[in-house]
Amino acid sequence: MEHFEGRVAVITGGASGIGLGMARAFAGAGMKLVIGDLDDLALAAVDDELTRAGAKVVTRRCDVSQLSDIEALADQAVDTFGGVHVLCNNAGIGIPTPTHKLKLDDWKWIIDVDLWGPIYGVHVFLPLIEEQGEGHINATSSMAGLIAGNMMGAYNVAKHGVVALMATLERDLRGRNSPITASVLCPGPINTNISRHSVAFRPSQTKPKEDGATTGRVASNIQAILDKGMDPDEVGRMVLEAIGSDRFWILTHPRWTKAIQNMLDAMNEDQTLPQA
Ligand SMILES: NC(=O)c1ccc[n+]([C@@H]2O[C@H](COP(=O)([O-])OP(=O)(O)OC[C@H]3O[C@@H](n4cnc5c(N)ncnc54)[C@H](O)[C@@H]3O)[C@@H](O)[C@H]2O)c1
Secondary structure (H helix, E strand, C coil): CCCCCCCEEEEECCCCHHHHHHHHHHHHCCCEEEEEECCHHHHHHHHHHHHHCCCCEEEEECCCCCHHHHHHHHHHHHHHHCCCCEEEECCCCCCCECHHHCCHHHHHHHHHHHHHHHHHHHHHHHHHHHHHCCEEEEEECCHHHCCCCCCEHHHHHHHHHHHHHHHHHHHHHHHCCCCEEEEEEECCCECCCHHHHHHHHCCHHHCCCCCHHHHHHHHHHHHHHHCCCECHHHHHHHHHHHHHCCCCEEECCHHHHHHHHHHHHHHHCCCCCCCC
16 A cells, blocks of 8 residues: 555554554554544543544444444444545454363453454455555454464464464455455564453453462563563554555564474474474
């Protein structure tokens, strides 16, 4: 996609972290913004910040795991700005739990948000974006979408699904010479509050009584790693740059792909699963 000025971008989970970084970068490039998120207070803060900075922005409470919420977000974008050019399926959560302890309700919650959210996004927004004759669909996966590490079963499954969704979309778009392009963001550690938010957003019926302390402690350990991670505003600028240059893969820590190479090597050699 060549031009950003005056184009309309929809960002889910855009009220904090990486999504907010995208919103700031896109606003800086002159785009109009539609931001959907579950967090009303954070939505009000981002609305205030970007409006003061001179951006045209509309925010809306939206749970990406609900098709009706995604449809309402699309209606809001069309009603406010007349159309959509860019969609970033970014909202996400994750709770570290070993497979033998992961409850079915948590599997469902995480896959509903992290995978069905982007599926609903593509389903609802692709026809709208194609109407514009130019545009782009991005989704935030993770390095967990390329390498399945321990403790993150549902998150790994969802994020692998997001990579597959976006790779298939990009191939299908190229197959019919669509002017729309697609990309997938696979971040390494980014300095956001995702672990704290995920613990807070976990549906009450899935909050475990007996292993809650353990889950909280593991989430705190992960959060401590993320606190030293890349600045999410830098990720936002990377996404803008990648959309402008029609790149499919957006990797914040490209050297981590060594782990993928190790896995491919092992497939060719002794068919073991190397350490992630
Ligand atoms: N932070 C990292 O290190 C990292 C690494 C790899 C991938 N990611 C991915 O980046 C994306 C953004 O995460 P982040 O790190 O910026 O975290 P974050 O918690 O700062 O931002 C996520 C946003 O999504 C919102 N959200 C959560 N559930 C939602 C729902 N059901 N519907 C709508 N909004 C919802 C939250 O309110 C929050 O504003 C996620 O998809 C995450 O999996 C993050």
